[in-house]
Amino acid sequence: MSAMNTQGRPTKPEASASSDTAPATFTGNRALHLEEKLIFEKDSAGRSGIDMPEPPKVVDRLGGLSRGEAVGLPGLSEPQVVRHYTRLSQKNYAIDAGLFPLGSCTMKHNPRLNERMARLPGFADLHPMQPESTIQGALQLMQQLSHWIMTLTGMPAVALSPGAGAHGELTGMAAIRAALEARGEAGKRRKVLVPDSAHGTNPATAAALGFEVAGIEEDSTGRVNLKAFEASLGDDVAAIMLTNPNTCGVFEYDIRRIADALHEAGGYFYCDGANFNAIVGRVRPGDLGIDAMHLNLHKTFSTPHGGGGPGSGPVVYSEALAPFAPVPRIQQNADGTLSLVEQAEGDAAQAFGRVKGFHGQMGMFVRALTYMLSHGADGLRQVAEDAVLNANYLKARLKSEFSLPYGDTGPCMHEVLFDDTFLKGTGVSTLDFSKAMIDEGFHPMTMYFPLVVHGAMLIEPTETETKNALDEFADSLLALAKAAKAGDSERFTQAPRFAPRRRLDETQAARKPVLRWQAG
Amino acid sequence: MRYLPLTPQDREAMLATIGAASIDDLFCDVPEAARLDGPVDLPSHAGEMAVERQMSRLALQNHAAGEGPCFLGAGAYRHHVPASVDYLIQRGEFLTAYTPYQPEIAQGTLQVLFEFQTQVAMLTGMEVANASMYDGATSCAEAVMMAARVTKRNKAVLSGNLHPHYRDTTETLCRMTDFPVSETAPHVAGADIDALIAAVDGSVGCVVVQYPDVFGHIADLTPLADACHAAGALMVVVCTEMVSLGALKPPGAMGADIVAGEGQSIGNALNFGGPYLGLFATRQKLVRQMPGRVCGETVDADGQRGYVLTLSTREQHIRREKATSNICTNSGLCALAFSIHMSLLGEAGLNRLAAWNHATAVQTAERLAGVPGVELLNPAFFNEFAVQLSKPAAGVVDALAEQGILAGVPASRLYPDQTDLANVLLVAATETVEPEDIESLALALTKELAA
Numbered sequence: 001m002s003a004m005n006t007q008g009r010p011t012k013p014e015a016s017a018s019s020d021t022a023p024a025t026f027t028g029n030r031a032l033h034l035e036e037k038l039i040f041e042k043d044s045a046g047r048s049g050i051d052m053p054e055p056p057k058v059v060d061r062l063g064g065l066s067r068g069e070a071v072g073l074p075g076l077s078e079p080q081v082v083r084h085y086t087r088l089s090q091k092n093y094a095i096d097a098g099l100f101p102l103g104s105c106t107m108k109h110n111p112r113l114n115e116r117m118a119r120l121p122g123f124a125d126l127h128p129m130q131p132e133s134t135i136q137g138a139l140q141l142m143q144q145l146s147h148w149i150m151t152l153t154g155m156p157a158v159a160l161s162p163g164a165g166a167h168g169e170l171t172g173m174a175a176i177r178a179a180l181e182a183r184g185e186a187g188k189r190r191k192v193l194v195p196d197s198a199h200g201t202n203p204a205t206a207a208a209l210g211f212e213v214a215g216i217e218e219d220s221t222g223r224v225n226l227k228a229f230e231a232s233l234g235d236d237v238a239a240i241m242l243t244n245p246n247t248c249g250v251f252e253y254d255i256r257r258i259a260d261a262l263h264e265a266g267g268y269f270y271c272d273g274a275n276f277n278a279i280v281g282r283v284r285p286g287d288l289g290i291d292a293m294h295l296n297l298h299k300t301f302s303t304p305h306g307g308g309g310p311g312s313g314p315v316v317y318s319e320a321l322a323p324f325a326p327v328p329r330i331q332q333n334a335d336g337t338l339s340l341v342e343q344a345e346g347d348a349a350q351a352f353g354r355v356k357g358f359h360g361q362m363g364m365f366v367r368a369l370t371y372m373l374s375h376g377a378d379g380l381r382q383v384a385e386d387a388v389l390n391a392n393y394l395k396a397r398l399k400s401e402f403s404l405p406y407g408d409t410g411p412c413m414h415e416v417l418f419d420d421t422f423l424k425g426t427g428v429s430t431l432d433f434s435k436a437m438i439d440e441g442f443h444p445m446t447m448y449f450p451l452v453v454h455g456a457m458l459i460e461p462t463e464t465e466t467k468n469a470l471d472e473f474a475d476s477l478l479a480l481a482k483a484a485k486a487g488d489s490e491r492f493t494q495a496p497r498f499a500p501r502r503r504l505d506e507t508q509a510a511r512k513p514v515l516r517w518q519a520g
Numbered sequence: 521m522r523y524l525p526l527t528p529q530d531r532e533a534m535l536a537t538i539g540a541a542s543i544d545d546l547f548c549d550v551p552e553a554a555r556l557d558g559p560v561d562l563p564s565h566a567g568e569m570a571v572e573r574q575m576s577r578l579a580l581q582n583h584a585a586g587e588g589p590c591f592l593g594a595g596a597y598r599h600h601v602p603a604s605v606d607y608l609i610q611r612g613e614f615l616t617a618y619t620p621y622q623p624e625i626a627q628g629t630l631q632v633l634f635e636f637q638t639q640v641a642m643l644t645g646m647e648v649a650n651a652s653m654y655d656g657a658t659s660c661a662e663a664v665m666m667a668a669r670v671t672k673r674n675k676a677v678l679s680g681n682l683h684p685h686y687r688d689t690t691e692t693l694c695r696m697t698d699f700p701v702s703e704t705a706p707h708v709a710g711a712d713i714d715a716l717i718a719a720v721d722g723s724v725g726c727v728v729v730q731y732p733d734v735f736g737h738i739a740d741l742t743p744l745a746d747a748c749h750a751a752g753a754l755m756v757v758v759c760t761e762m763v764s765l766g767a768l769k770p771p772g773a774m775g776a777d778i779v780a781g782e783g784q785s786i787g788n789a790l791n792f793g794g795p796y797l798g799l800f801a802t803r804q805k806l807v808r809q810m811p812g813r814v815c816g817e818t819v820d821a822d823g824q825r826g827y828v829l830t831l832s833t834r835e836q837h838i839r840r841e842k843a844t845s846n847i848c849t850n851s852g853l854c855a856l857a858f859s860i861h862m863s864l865l866g867e868a869g870l871n872r873l874a875a876w877n878h879a880t881a882v883q884t885a886e887r888l889a890g891v892p893g894v895e896l897l898n899p900a901f902f903n904e905f906a907v908q909l910s911k912p913a914a915g916v917v918d919a920l921a922e923q924g925i926l927a928g929v930p931a932s933r934l935y936p937d938q939t940d941l942a943n944v945l946l947v948a949a950t951e952t953v954e955p956e957d958i959e960s961l962a963l964a965l966t967k968e969l970a971a
Contacts (some may be wrong), residue, residue, distance in 0.1 A: 039635050039863050048869035050602055052951070055875045058882040063900025065738055065769045072642045075866030082604050085632075085860055089613035092628035096612030109523055110616050113568050118791075119606070122579025127592040128793030129929045130583070131921040137581030138792050144578075151560050163654030163794070166836070166848040174696055204836035204846035208665075210697040213841040251549035282547060287554040306609075306853030307629035308619040308651070308813065310795030326692070343936055353692030357595060357657035357685040357782070358793025370575055376565035379521045381556075385543045386526050392546055393534040411538075411546040438625055443618075449837075464523055467530040499624035502821035509818035509830040513807060515648045516638040 033500055036087040040517045044074030049081050072519065091500045092307070093443045099465060099473050103415040103446035103458025104199070104247055106277045106299035111374065114302065114367035123366050128358040132339055138362065139330055139338035145369045146330070149295065149314055152380065153273075154286025157322035159329075160314045161360035165274055166201040168294025168313025169241070171326060171355050173209050175292060175317060176239050176268045178324040178352035189238040189267070195224050197248055197450040202241040202272060211238055218452055222248030222406045222417070229258060233265040243272035244288070245279065245413035247450040248406070249391070249458065259289025268292070268321070276300045277462070278388055278414035281381030291318040297361075300383075301368035312364035323350040328359050386463035387414040390470060394461055397474035401481035405453045414462070420455025428484040430455035432492035435503065439496045440476045521565055585790060588924035589957035591884070593904040593948025594734065594934065595656065595683050595760040596793060597785035599873075600952055605787050605860045609853055619813075619849070623828045624820075629852065630827035633815035636859040643765045643862075644779040645772025646801035651813040651829075652850040653798025656782025657689040660728065660758050662800065662811045662845055663780040664690050664701075667726030667754040669809045669844065670777075674699045676726050677719045680706035681733035683760060684934045690728070706935060708897055708906055708944055711739035717747040724751060726778075730758040731771060734934065735897065735946065736904035738768060745775025754778060762786050762799070763950075764902040766874030778802045785950075787861030788854050797854035808834060811845035876951040877903035880958075884949040887962045893969035897944070904948035906931070910969050913945040920964050927961060 028035045060066070076084075093100070100107035118124060126138055146158045159175075162168040173192075180186040192206040195216045203213040214232055219225040224242065240262055244252045252258065259269050271285055271293035277300040279285075285293050297303045297312040317325055327348055329341040340359065344351040375383060388411070395416040399408060403421035420430045434444035434457075446458040461470060483491055496502065526534075531543070540546055547555065566574075585598050592598070609615065613628060620626030620633075633651045640649035653659040664676045676694065678687050680703055687703065694701045704715040716727050727748050732738045741757065748755040757771035759781040771779045783797035784790075802810055808831065816830035836843040865873060881903040889896045893910030909916055913930035920927040931944035949958070 036631070038631070038638075040638065044866070046866075046868055048866045048872070049604070049864035050869045050873075052869070052872050052876060055872065055879040056883060058879045060878065061882055061885070061898075061900050062767060062878065062902070063738055065740060065900070067765065067767055067769050069773075070867055071766070071870060073639070073862060073865070073867040073870060075868055076863060078602075078604055078864060081860065081863045082608065084863065085608045085614075085856075086611070088628040088631050089608075089611045090628065091626070091631070092613040092617045093622070093625040094613045095616040100618065102618055105618055107616075107618060111523055113571065115610060115615075117572065117575045117579075119789075120576060120579040121584040121586060122576075122582040124789040124791055125584040125586045125598070126582055126792040127585045127590065127598065127790045127926065128596050129592055129594050129933065130585070130926060131918050133918065134583035134921055134926070135792070137578040140581065141575075141578050148562060151562055163658065164847075164849040166846045167654060167658070170846060174692070177696055199848075200835075200837035200840045200843070201846050201848050203841035204839070204843040207841035207843070208693075208697070208846045251547075253549040253551065256551050256553070279547075279550070281560060282556055283550050283554050284556065284560070288551070304615045304853070305618045307614055307617040307626070307632070307856065308852030309849040310654070310851040310854055311849045312795070342933070353695065354685060354688040355658075355692060356689060356794070357655050357683070357796070361794040362792035363789075363795050366575070370571055373563070373566055373571045373574060374523070374568070375521065377559035377562040379524070379565040381559050382521060382524055385546075386524055386531075388546050389526070389531060389534055389538075389543060392538045392540070396538045410549060411540070413546075413549075434622070435624070438622065443625065444622055464525065466525040467534060496624050500627050501624045501824060501826040504623045504820045504826045504828045505818045506828050506830065509816040509828050510833070513814075513830060514817040515634075515804075515807065515814055515830075516641050517634070 034087050036084060038517050039084055040074055042074055042076060042080065044076055047075040047077050049076055049078040098441060099469055100443045101445045101459045101461050102443065103460040104274060105446065106460060106462060108302055108462040109464035110302055110304040111371065114370045117370045118363045118366040123362065136338060141369060142365060143330055143338060145365050148372045149316060152280060153293065153316045154284030155316035156319055157317040157325055158314055159325045160365065161326060161328065161356050162294065162313040162315060163356055163361060164309060164311030165294055165296040165313045166205060167355065168315045169201055169205040169272065170208060172270050172292035172294055172315045173205055174352050175321045175324040176270060177209055179321055180238055189236055191236045192238055193232055193240040195242060197246060197452045198241060198243055199247065199272060199274065206241065220406060221409050222250050223252050224258060226254055230261055233261060235266060237265060237267040239268040239270050241270045241272060243274060245275045249412040249415040249417045251413055255288045274299060275414060278384055280384045281377060282384045291321050297364050297368040302371045303364045303367040310361055310364065312361035324352050326353055326355050327351045383463050390461040390463060390465055391416050393470055394459055394474055398477055401478050415458055415460035417453060418457040419453045422481060423484055426484045427489040428492040430457055432495065433480065435495035436480055436492045439498050442473060442476065585926060589960050590926040591928045591947045591949055591961060592926050594929040594946050595685065595782060596790055597761055597948060597950055598790055598952050599763065599785050599950050601787060601789060602861065602864055604864065605857050608860050609857050614856055620829060623826065627826060630815050632856050632859055634817065634827050636855045637815060639859060639862045640799050640801055643762060644801045645770030646779055647804040648807055649799065649801035650810055651815055652855045653800050653812050653847065654851060655794065655796040655798045656760055656780065657686045659780035659798035659800050660686040661690040661693045663756045663778045664694065664726060664728065666778060666809050666811060667756060670806055671725040671752060671754060673723060673725035675724050676701045676728060677716065677724055678703045679716055679729045680704040681712065681735055681737065682728055682730045682758060683734045686758060706938060708735050708941060710899060711737040713739050713744050716744055720747045720751045720753055722751050724753045726754040726756050728756045728758060732761060732764055732902050732904065735906040736901040737898055738900050738902060741774040756780060761903065763874055763877055766870040767878055768902060783858045787857035795851060795854055797851045797858055807831065809844060812847050813850045873951060880951060880953050881905065881949040884947065884953065884958050887958050891962055891966050894965060903950055904946060907945050907947060909943045909945055912942045916968050919968050923964055925961055925964050
């Protein structure tokens, strides 16, 4: 119903000045844009949002170590707390609200059934150290998830415990290191080959395990330069860490050749599976010659990103590496029950160790298995097809105004990579362009990654967008590109204008770090 | 398929725009031998109701901790989580947002992290905290690595009373980097601070001590901190039950240089061990050696206060192989749950929650100490303690589980090689334990130990 004036007639707004010239409000709020103080700055009269009766009187056994001084927390009621976090939430962009085309991050729809299943008391209210007779359903779930992962990847073993993708990399590379130790070659094979286009976690992981990192340049199509790769092979090479589909958004079509040459030279093949979403159900990494690969359950299998985790990064292993997988593992007993193997002994004697407390991200396992059962083998294949179709569609729609760093040499996979050549001479940078996208109501694409491409813009629409949403997005981006080329640089350099905050001073934040609130 | 919106007509139209004859054309770069003709050998898609039924069947095969008395701890604690915590973390703007790399449209997540860091720093008594790690065990391993960077000494001493999963996680990472680690022996009769002091010398980069420790012991860590600092080493304090710091002197007040904690017990369900919340706090002067994401305050172009991820020159996406850690993500949603629960509690609520935990544990300990065949081993404790039974604890725990009582964690599960700990049971009692639960446990133990 439209608004009524005092006579009960519908009101008609007067033509007015644009919001840019509107006077500042007295509160600093702008209608639904509500300013929100820090929780520590709120009115706090010693309340609590939780009612608890007086505890029973006992003689304390704290050994004289009672906390003398206050923690310093404010005291608020439940409505104050709910309002605080509701207001804060409204300052976030989210996949629930709109297209979130962050390349390499796979921001797809998060089904709410997954959330409901993770909260079943039989999963959520389960202590990790309960006796085995009380957790058979949980172990079955982990076994079922393992079965789905091994079948989809075509790999014979999986370690579920890593807490996130980078942690999965560490768990995969640690098994490689353990295998080299078992061969007596850990001292000799210290070099890990990492393409320059790789995620930063790859070289950081190799370094964290004491390996030396050797970069490999890409060829004219954004793929591994085979000549450079073959020239770096030798008996000092432990492994390659290769993302496939890679971060330039293309499939490494020479992957079998890379695997064979590497194996010939005695190295292991670590595949970064961050982009598995593009091939799930259509290609099994096990058929490509890899030895270890992590999966990001929060990407391909849609466990929520949660504003930065928690993730979950199971690792699959080849026969060669399977004996070195970490504990815990699940084993089937003669009577059909399942057990957790928590120590490196018996069949797990060669396990390289443990990477995390307890047994892994169970809450994420529940969500991922729910997602897998919902899609099924047919739906997961459709996921890959639609993800790739959507990315190629955006590429087709955008390529007239945007620039492809390696030319239009073939299809991309689930994401399309542009560079900033099309912005040359406009005074608009990739950053400016991204900020202008914010004003248009979109989350920007991944920018300045991969590092091998100047001013990179990596766009991943995912399979959960409609054609209509892609068209709106493409139309907006084309309009922006044309505006930049037409000299309307202020639209970009001043953006964002309509977000809860304008551009933030990151230099000041880093130079004089203020990392917490301090009482005035 | 309900999550996939493209219609066959859409797909046809899009392929035409692309100029591809079929979807297979888009996968032409995949080696032919690796292309699957049809779906893999797994079930087909299923509706919500069917999936819910299947998952519920699995869930029902577990005994949820809340179905009966639960005295399990050892690094994971069953506390009440207020309804509003779980409601708020499921708001799509939090649940389905990414890492706040575009700060202008992620101020919600960023302000939460800034408040979270402040709460963690306050609770631990430290100057600064990061935006969280995977879990307590990985925080501990990262703390040891950080101490080595700070002191330039690749050697660590771990307390024998450090949770064995934390020890194993740390040792695994250290072994891979040829980093010597030594441990003191587990000491069930009390916090063995003297053994740790004796192990400190000028070659040691850090000493890792747990507080309260895996057997529930608490001790003043100031003498250990003094010994560490005199030798140029750092004291790393691990805390797996953050509620305890509502009642106990915080590590920061006893000279801790790094606190590596597990934040699960505030705001987060048990979840069979994950996802949990690694906490990491340290001194301001060491922040540039700190691993993990961190959020900082700044101003925007209009001079308004705002927040950004900062100090990223330590991190892998900038520094690559020279990063302080390979960690990329944090436990954002778990940190949010922690932070909301802390906000709801407030000073008074946290004090009361801690007091309830301690009172319940004291009552449990006193009742169990009266059971023939049970000996209380702790001179002091918070909400968890160790008892020596007259029988191997593992068998007793299994027998009580048959009666629906989760009696505690047998030390043998954590220390399988330590035969002297076979009869030791770790018992935790939080505010969720009721007087009847204590009585059930005591009666069942009496019967089992007499049998």
